[in-house]
Amino acid sequence: MSLRAIKYENLHLEILDQLLLPAQSKYVTIKGVEDGWRAINRMQVRGAPAIAIVGCLSLAIEIQKDTVESKKELRQDIEGKLNYLVSSRPTAVNMKKAADDLIAIANKLYEDENVTLEDMKKKFISNIEAMLENDIADNKAIGEFGAKEILLKVPGDSLVRILTHCNTGSLATAGYGTALGVIRSLHAMKRLEHVYCTETRPYNQGARLTAYELVHEKIQATLIVDSMVGALMKQRNISAVVVGADRVATNGDTANKIGTYQIAVLAKYHGVPFYVAAPFTSIDKKITGGDQIVIEERPDREVTHVGEHRIAAQGISCWNPAFDITPASLIAGIITEKGVFLPEDLKQQFL
Numbered sequence: 173m174s175l176r177a178i179k180y181e182n183l184h185l186e187i188l189d190q191l192l193l194p195a196q197s198k199y200v201t202i203k204g205v206e207d208g209w210r211a212i213n214r215m216q217v218r219g220a221p222a223i224a225i226v227g228c229l230s231l232a233i234e235i236q237k238d239t240v241e242s243k244k245e246l247r248q249d250i251e252g253k254l255n256y257l258v259s260s261r262p263t264a265v266n267m268k269k270a271a272d273d274l275i276a277i278a279n280k281l282y283e284d285e286n287v288t289l290e291d292m293k294k295k296f297i298s299n300i301e302a303m304l305e306n307d308i309a310d311n312k313a314i315g316e317f318g319a320k321e322i323l324l325k326v327p328g329d330s331l332v333r334i335l336t337h338c339n340t341g342s343l344a345t346a347g348y349g350t351a352l353g354v355i356r357s358l359h360a361m362k363r364l365e366h367v368y369c370t371e372t373r374p375y376n377q378g379a380r381l382t383a384y385e386l387v388h389e390k391i392q393a394t395l396i397v398d399s400m401v402g403a404l405m406k407q408r409n410i411s412a413v414v415v416g417a418d419r420v421a422t423n424g425d426t427a428n429k430i431g432t433y434q435i436a437v438l439a440k441y442h443g444v445p446f447y448v449a450a451p452f453t454s455i456d457k458k459i460t461g462g463d464q465i466v467i468e469e470r471p472d473r474e475v476t477h478v479g480e481h482r483i484a485a486q487g488i489s490c491w492n493p494a495f496d497i498t499p500a501s502l503i504a505g506i507i508t509e510k511g512v513f514l515p516e517d518l519k520q521q522f523l
């Protein structure tokens with residue numbers, strides 16, 4: 173049983189507080205939109221799909237309790253709260269896409285005279301609840317497509333060695349994961365020799381979360397410091413790099429955790445295929461290139477401290493962008509639930 177970032181049943185929502193992992197496994201109840209916004213902004217829950225799912229479920233809980241007296245009031249309430257949730261973190265597109273889709277659903281229900289206020293609430297909430305299973309199904313398809321793509325590039329029944337960055341597993345999604353889903357599928361196919369995961373400073377998603385997931389499932393893995401990627405590619409025969417995404421442009425440029433870009437450059441230099449694994453919920457059809465993606469900058473304290481322990485000199489200034497952009501030219505393929513696309517072929521999916 174893999175770890176669960178999100179526990180939801182009958183309008184009761186709990187999230188695993190990822191700021192405390194791996195030392196402490198503690199679930200926090202999310203009672204409404206304010207709780208949801210805060211948990212996302214503080215990164216108690218993180219990961220593009222998980223952000224959208226938790227944000228939208230927090231709205232579902234609030235809608236159920238809503239004392240609105242008309243469909244018009246409900247529609248306005250929905251739009252205002254979704255726009256507020258989008259403001260919790262700017263780079264991952266999933267929350268914004270979910271908000272756009274749900275506002276369109278709310279408008280349709282509002283305009284349908286055969287739908288009562290109670291019907292509108294129920295139908296709206298069930299659309300949100302479907303996000304959980306949909307995400308898991310997407311991730312399992314990504315896992316299968318990604319594993320098969322990587323195995324196409326290796327001889328016979330040989331095993332593969334995979335490098336991944338950040339956390340893209342059950343702790344970043346509703347379950348199974350995206351890039352880590354590819355790794356899980358390779359493991360299930362008995363074709364995975366070893367995983368290398370980077371610590372992913374400064375939040376340490378790799379050291380604290382990915383390592384935690386891999387150890388939990390007894391998948392053979394080694395943690396490396398972010399600055400070891402070049403030496404690893406030079407000294408170990410890495411078969412492929414697979415990372416996640418927070419926002420993919422239609423030309424294939426990809427925003428992902430800071431450090432992804434330099435790994436892609438090293439992969440190109442060493443002839444290692446570099447893949448991005450992402451569901452279509454992470455692809456932004458409204459943007460044509462990575463230069464249109466807003467990069468979140470986070471507090472200096474995340475760099476100067478590890479937990480409560482200060483590691484940097486008092487008074488030093490910091491730069492803490494949470495993401496960077498990997499150009500499509502460095503990406504061998506974008507692994508989605510609909511198949512693997514060359515970056516230059518992605519835009520055709522939106523024509």
Ligand SMILES: CSC[C@H]1O[C@H](OP(=O)(O)O)[C@H](O)[C@@H]1O
Pocket residue numbers: 218219220221337338339340341344345350351377415416417418428429430494
């Ligand atoms: C499956 S999405 C994971 C994606 O989200 C992470 O960012 P953060 O931990 O700041 O939410 C990282 O970029 C991962 O690739």
